[in-house]
Amino acid sequence: MTMPETELRSPLRELLSELTPTVFICALILVGFILVVIFAPLIAPYGEGEILTNDSFALQGSEGKAQPGSTLLLGGDFLGRDILSRLVYGARVTLSVALAISLLAFLLGSTIGFLAATLRGTADAILSRIVDALISFPSIMIALIVVTSLGSTFTVLIITVALIDATRVFRVARALAMDIIVQDYIEAATVRGEGLGWIMWQEVLPNALGPLAAEFGIRFTYAILFISALSFLGLGVQPPHSDLGLMVKENIQALLYASAYDDLRYALICISPALCIATVTVSVNLIVDWYLKSTGASLPEEL
Amino acid sequence: MTLTALIGRRLLIGVFILLIVSVLVFAGTEILPGDVATAILGQSATPELVALIRERLGLDDPVYLRYLHWLGGLVTGNLGTSLVNGADLGGEVGVRLFNTFFLAILTASVAVPLSIVLGLLSALKPNGALDRTISTVTLALISLPDFLTAIILVTLFAVTWKFFPAIVNIRSDDGITDIMHALVLPVATLVFAVLAHMVRMTRTVVLNVLTSAPIEMALLKGIPRWRILIVHALPNALAPIVNVIALNLAYLIAGIVVIETLFNVLGLGRFTVESVQNRDIPAVQVCAMIFCAVYVLLNLLADVISIIANPRLRHPK
Numbered sequence: 001m002t003m004p005e006t007e008l009r010s011p012l013r014e015l016l017s018e019l020t021p022t023v024f025i026c027a028l029i030l031v032g033f034i035l036v037v038i039f040a041p042l043i044a045p046y047g048e049g050e051i052l053t054n055d056s057f058a059l060q061g062s063e064g065k066a067q068p069g070s071t072l073l074l075g076g077d078f079l080g081r082d083i084l085s086r087l088v089y090g091a092r093v094t095l096s097v098a099l100a101i102s103l104l105a106f107l108l109g110s111t112i113g114f115l116a117a118t119l120r121g122t123a124d125a126i127l128s129r130i131v132d133a134l135i136s137f138p139s140i141m142i143a144l145i146v147v148t149s150l151g152s153t154f155t156v157l158i159i160t161v162a163l164i165d166a167t168r169v170f171r172v173a174r175a176l177a178m179d180i181i182v183q184d185y186i187e188a189a190t191v192r193g194e195g196l197g198w199i200m201w202q203e204v205l206p207n208a209l210g211p212l213a214a215e216f217g218i219r220f221t222y223a224i225l226f227i228s229a230l231s232f233l234g235l236g237v238q239p240p241h242s243d244l245g246l247m248v249k250e251n252i253q254a255l256l257y258a259s260a261y262d263d264l265r266y267a268l269i270c271i272s273p274a275l276c277i278a279t280v281t282v283s284v285n286l287i288v289d290w291y292l293k294s295t296g297a298s299l300p301e302e303l
Numbered sequence: 304m305t306l307t308a309l310i311g312r313r314l315l316i317g318v319f320i321l322l323i324v325s326v327l328v329f330a331g332t333e334i335l336p337g338d339v340a341t342a343i344l345g346q347s348a349t350p351e352l353v354a355l356i357r358e359r360l361g362l363d364d365p366v367y368l369r370y371l372h373w374l375g376g377l378v379t380g381n382l383g384t385s386l387v388n389g390a391d392l393g394g395e396v397g398v399r400l401f402n403t404f405f406l407a408i409l410t411a412s413v414a415v416p417l418s419i420v421l422g423l424l425s426a427l428k429p430n431g432a433l434d435r436t437i438s439t440v441t442l443a444l445i446s447l448p449d450f451l452t453a454i455i456l457v458t459l460f461a462v463t464w465k466f467f468p469a470i471v472n473i474r475s476d477d478g479i480t481d482i483m484h485a486l487v488l489p490v491a492t493l494v495f496a497v498l499a500h501m502v503r504m505t506r507t508v509v510l511n512v513l514t515s516a517p518i519e520m521a522l523l524k525g526i527p528r529w530r531i532l533i534v535h536a537l538p539n540a541l542a543p544i545v546n547v548i549a550l551n552l553a554y555l556i557a558g559i560v561v562i563e564t565l566f567n568v569l570g571l572g573r574f575t576v577e578s579v580q581n582r583d584i585p586a587v588q589v590c591a592m593i594f595c596a597v598y599v600l601l602n603l604l605a606d607v608i609s610i611i612a613n614p615r616l617r618h619p620k
Contacts, residue, residue: 144579232561255461
C-alpha cells in the first residue's frame with residue numbers, strides 16, 4: 001500500500017516551511033556564536049590576558065602602546081587588554097558553562113522526572129516532595145551559600161546551578177510524562193512485558209521530545225543569565241578567566257569615564273559584553289517561541 | 304475541610320519548610336573544608352589563638368547543639384556577631400533590611416499597576432497589533448540580564464542627560480525627595496526585571512477567564528468588550544492575578560541582589576554579597592534565612608489567596 005505523496009513531508013521540512021525572517025536571523029546569530037565558541041583562539045586577535053596598553057579603557061580603534069602595531073578594535077578594558085579578544089573568550093566560557101549546566105540538568109531532571117511518572121505511587125510522592133522543598137528556596141541564595149562554603153571553581157558552579165535547574169526540569173518532565181503514561185501504547189508495552197528502561201526511553205522520551213526541546217532552550221537562557229549574574233557579583237567565574245558577566249563587572253568604571261569625558265564610546269566598552277549575552281538569550285527565546293507556536297506544542301502550565 | 308483549617312495547614316507546612324531551610328542554610332555553611340577559626344586569624348593563627356577563637360565561637364560543641372543555639376538566637380532576635388568586625392549583626396541587618404524593603408515596596412507600587420494595565424490591554428484583542436507588540440517586547444525583556452537594563456538606563460539618564468545619579472549615595476540628612484530622586488534608576492531597572500513576567504502571566508490569566516461560559520454569555524448579549532473585561536472578567540481574574548504578583552515579587556529577590564550591588568544601595572542584597580566575599584559565615588546565614596523566609600512567605604501568600612479564590616482547591620481530590 002502506498003501513501004499519498006503529500007503526506008510524506010518530514011516534520012523538519014514542515015517546520016522549515018514556516019520559517020520567518022526574524023527566526024532565520026536568530027538562527028544565523030546562534031550559528032555565529034557556536035563558531036566563535038569552537039574557534040575562539042583562531043578568531044580572537046590577541047590572547048585572553050594579553051596586555052596591549054598601559055591605559056585603562058582605551059578607545060575603539062586606538063593603537064596598543066605597550067605593543068606597537070597592535071590595534072584595539074573594540075577598545076581596551078581596565079587593564080589594557082583587548083575587548084574584542086576578551087569578548088570572544090568570554091563568550092566561549094559563558095556559553096560552554098551554560099551548555100554544560102543545561103545538559104547536566106536535563107540528564108538528571110528528565111531521568112528522575114520520567115522515573116517518578118512511570119513508577120508513580122510512593123516513589124513519585126517522595127521525589128516530588130523533595131523537589132517541592134528544594135524549589136521553596138530562592139535559587140540565587142542556594143548558589144551563594146554553596147559558593148561561600150566551596151568556593152567558585154568551574155566544577156562547583158556547573159554542578160550547583162545544574163542541580164538547581166534540574167528541579168525545574170524534573171517538574172516539566174514529570175508533567176509531560178504523566179500525560180503520556182496514560183496512553184494506550186504504554187499499556188500495550190507494559191502488557192507485552194517491556195521493562196522500566198524501555199518504557200522510559202523508547203516510549204515516553206520520543207513523545208516528550210518536542211516540548212522538552214523547547215524547555216531546553218528556555219533553561220539554556222536561564223543558565224546564561226544566572227551564571228553571568230553570579231560572575232557579575234564577583235562570585236562566579238574568577239579572573240583571569242574571561243566571562244561576559246565578569247567583563248561587565250570589571251569594566252563598570254568605564255561609565256565614569258563616559259560621564260567625565262562626555263564620550264559614549266567609553267560606555268560601549270562596558271555595554272558590549274552585556275549586549276553579547278542579550279543577543280544570545282533573545283535569539284534563543286525567539287526561536288523557542290516560534291517553535292512552540294508553529295508546532296502547536298505547549299509546555300505544562302503552572303510550573 | 305473548612306477554609307480556616309486548610310489555610311492553617313498551609314501555614315504549618317510553611318513553618319515546616321522554614322525549619323528545613325534553616326537546617327540546610329546551617330549545614331550548607333558549616334561543612335566548610337577549612338577551619339573557621341583558622342580562616343578568621345589568617346596568618347596570625349597560633350594553636351593557642353585558634354583554640355581561644357574556637358572556644359569563643361563554641362565550635363567545639365556538637366553540631367546539633369550549635370544548630371539549636373543558632374536557631375534559638377534567630378527566633379529571639381539575637382542574630383550573632385560578624386566575623387569580620389565583631390559587630391552585632393542585628394543593627395546592621397536591620398538598617399540594610401529597611402533599605403531593601405523600601406526599594407522593593409517602591410518597585411512593587413510601580414510594577415503591579417503597570418503590569419495589570421498592560422496585561423489587560425494585551426488580552427483585550429488577542430493576537431492584535433498591540434498584543435503582538437507587548438508579547439515581543441516582554442519576551443525580549445525576559446531575556447535581558449538585569450545589569451544590561453541597568454547600564455543602559457545609567458548611560459542614558461546619568462551619563463548622557465545627567466538627570467539622575469548613577470550611584471545611590473544617601474546621607475542621613477537627605478529629605479524624602481532626594482532619596483526618591485536617587486532611587487529612580489534602581490527602581491526602574493527592577494520594574495523592568497519583573498514587569499515582563501507579570502504582564503505575560505496576567506494576559507494568560509485574563510484570557511483563561513475570557514473563554515469561560517459566563518463571559519461568552521455576556522458577549523452574546525452584546526456587551527462591549529472593554530466593559531466585559533473590566534466589569535465581568537477582572538473580578539474573576541483578580542485572585543489569580545494577585546497570585547501571579549506574589550510569585551513574581553519572590554523572583555524580585557535575585558534582581559535585588561544584582562541591582563543593589565550595581566547601584567551601591569546599602570541594602571541586604573549587597574550585604575549578602577559582601578559577606579560571601581568576606582566569608583563572613585554568620586552574616587551569610589542570617590541574610591540567606593531572611594531572603595528564604597520572605598520567599599517562602601510570599602509563596603505561601605500566593606497559595607492561600609488561590610485557595611480562597613478557587614473553591615475547587617478547597618476539596619482536593
